[in-house]
Amino acid sequence: MxxxxxxxxxxxxxxxxxxxxxxxxxxxxxxxxxxxxxxxxxxxxxxxxxxxxxxxxxxxxxxxxxxxxxxxxxxxxxxxxxxxxxxxxxxxxxxxxxxxxxxxxxxxxxxxxxxxxxxxxxxxxxxxxxxxxxxxxxxxxxxxxxxxxxxxxxxxxxxxxxxxxxxxxxxxxxxxxxxxxxxxxxxxxxxxxxxxxxxxxxxxxxxxxxxxxxxxxxxxxxxxxxxxxxxxxxDRVGIMYLGRLVEVGTVEEVFNRPRHPYTRMLMDAIPSMDVIHKERTPVTGEVPNPISPPSGCAFHPRCAFATDKCKQSTPAALDISATQQVACHYPLSVS
Ligand SMILES: Nc1ncnc2c1ncn2[C@@H]1O[C@H](COP(=O)(O)OP(=O)(O)OP(=O)(O)O)[C@@H](O)[C@H]1O
Ligand SMILES: [Mg+2]
Structure with a gap:
């Protein structure tokens, strides 16, 4: 070897x-x-x-x-x-x-x-x-x-x-x-x-x-x-959506500063023990049929920020940091 x-x-x-x-x-x-x-x-x-x-x-x-x-x-x-x-x-x-x-x-x-x-x-x-x-x-x-x-x-x-x-x-x-x-x-x-x-x-x-x-x-x-x-x-997490990796980062990055709307949706659905009255937003919509996935970014039918560009072209992975990459045309800003 x-x-x-x-x-x-x-x-x-x-x-x-x-x-x-x-x-x-x-x-x-x-x-x-x-x-x-x-x-x-x-x-x-x-x-x-x-x-x-x-x-x-x-x-x-x-x-x-x-x-x-x-x-x-x-x-x-x-x-x-x-x-x-x-x-x-x-x-x-x-x-x-x-x-x-x-x-x-x-x-x-x-x-x-x-x-x-x-x-x-x-x-x-x-x-x-x-x-x-x-x-x-x-x-x-x-x-x-x-x-x-x-x-x-x-x-x-x-x-x-x-x-x-x-x-x-x-x-x-x-x-x-x-x-x-x-x-x-x-x-x-x-x-x-x-x-x-x-x-x-x-x-x-x-x-x-x-x-x-x-x-x-x-x-x-x-x-x-x-x-x-x-x-x-x-140590690190990869978020998958319909056969693609949409975000990769350290646990700290992905959980605290998600940049893909899908990652944010998954994170918002986690119940929190630390914040007693934290609003928990359930995951909405369903994963489309993988036999005929949506065009462009497969997440676009469920994404609140989707534009025509998202329907037409598949986003490539962008480097957010040395360890975090996101495949989104409009990565979320850190809130
Ligand atoms: N051997 C197979 N033949 C045909 N289709 C398959 C086969 N294995 C997986 N698939 C299809 O590939 C897709 C991904 O399946 P997979 O089991 O990898 O999902 P998963 O992310 O592990 O889901 P879960 O969280 O439910 O375990 C599904 O649409 C599934 O129907
Ligand atoms: Mg499985």
């Missing part, structure tokens, strides 16, 4: 696109003279993630967050654009490089029950990546390593002889984390890792993830609907 240069970031995403073909079967299209139908779920995204930081993606349902996560973890192939990891473009990586990246980048999913094989004992679930990556010599060594990993995530080594259904939701997510840690990763993609959990358990799992980050120097791509979690957990 090439030497990492911090400016280049651990992970770099350039002009990433994916189109899903959701056409009806050929014969149906022929009879109805229908064209092929595509969902352009990710429409030209650029960002980079530095080693050791937590970069979060937020946005309403259907804007493409999970699709970006799946592209980064190699579950989907991009239609266009590049993803590079430590300077190696994924599409051009050799077999060894791919194997290395597969081990070093792991994903944690929303539903820990669906992502753990119910017929396997925890021992086998966690040992699978150890075997796959040739990290253990024999079964005894495997059990020892599984015990260590379980203890690292706050479970007991003896839990390895149980099945996933014998655990609570929070404990199951801990098992998923232990499995993700088995290959000694450096980059974890976490798609709503605590959304399926009870609020009290969410905090424990998030604290565990933070501790592991400090201990192991992990880098996170974090996806969540919960803005308060995002503000506590992240």
């Amino acid at each position: 090439s030497e990492i240069t911090e400016e280049r970031g651990l992970l770099e995403v350039r002009n990433l696109h994916i189109k899903f073909d959701i056409s009806k079967p050929f014969i149906h299209r022929l009879l109805n003279r229908a064209e092929k139908t595509y969902v352009h779920a990710v429409r030209g995204i650029d960002f980079s993630i530095r080693r050791g930081e937590t970069f979060s993606l937020v946005g309403e349902s259907g804007c493409g967050k999970s699709t970006v996560a799946r592209l980064l973890s190699g579950l989907y192939q991009p239609t266009d654009g590049d993803i590079s990891y430590q300077g190696t473009v994924l599409a051009e990586a050799s077999r060894e490089q791919r194997q290395y990246i597969r081990r070093r980048c792991q994903m944690i999913f929303q539903d820990p029950f669906a992502s753990l094989n119910p017929r396997w004992k925890v021992d086998r679930i966690i040992a699978e990546p150890l075997v796959l990556f040739g990290m253990i010599k024999n079964r005894e060594e495997g059990r020892q390593r599984v015990g260590q990993l379980l203890e690292q995530v706050g479970l007991a080594a003896s839990d390895m002889d149980k099945f996933p259904h014998e655990f609570s939701g929070g404990q199951r997510q801990r098992i998923s984390i232990a499995r993700a840690l088995a290959g000694e990763p450096e980059f974890l993609i976490c798609d709503e890792p605590t959304s399926a959990l009870d609020v009290s358990v969410q905090a424990q799992v998030l604290n565990l993830m933070k501790d592991l980050q400090d201990e192991l120097g992990l880098t996170y791509l974090f996806i969540s609907h919960d803005m308060s979690v995002v503000s506590h957990f992240s």
Whole structure:
């Protein structure tokens, strides 16, 4: 693997696109003279993630967050654009490089029950990546390593002889984390890792993830609907709208000085505990159908400041500061 240069970031995403073909079967299209139908779920995204930081993606349902996560973890192939990891473009990586990246980048999913094989004992679930990556010599060594990993995530080594259904939701997510840690990763993609959990358990799992980050120097791509979690957990945030990044900045910039009207709308909807009588403005309107997104800036039908220019041309990303970028023809001034 090439030497990492911090400016280049651990992970770099350039002009990433994916189109899903959701056409009806050929014969149906022929009879109805229908064209092929595509969902352009990710429409030209650029960002980079530095080693050791937590970069979060937020946005309403259907804007493409999970699709970006799946592209980064190699579950989907991009239609266009590049993803590079430590300077190696994924599409051009050799077999060894791919194997290395597969081990070093792991994903944690929303539903820990669906992502753990119910017929396997925890021992086998966690040992699978150890075997796959040739990290253990024999079964005894495997059990020892599984015990260590379980203890690292706050479970007991003896839990390895149980099945996933014998655990609570929070404990199951801990098992998923232990499995993700088995290959000694450096980059974890976490798609709503605590959304399926009870609020009290969410905090424990998030604290565990933070501790592991400090201990192991992990880098996170974090996806969540919960803005308060995002503000506590992240260093930088990217706001997505209909397959595009409309704003990127540090937590402080995005939460305190949002420059895109969509970011402002999301921020105004956050209930505040500090300001007792703060007016909370609910999010208005709905995300348009991604099969036929609005022209120009896709947010224009919901934007109070939209002009003809916004309907006609897609805004490019503007630098507001060294760390904040906004894709808007008329960025908001700081209030
Ligand atoms: N495999 C697929 N085939 C066809 N369309 C897909 C596929 N995966 C995602 N999409 C479409 O891509 C768009 C983005 O979906 P995605 O799941 O990435 O959204 P999301 O931001 O993660 O939403 P949520 O917050 O609800 O999880 C949606 O319109 C979805 O229907
Ligand atoms: Mg999702």
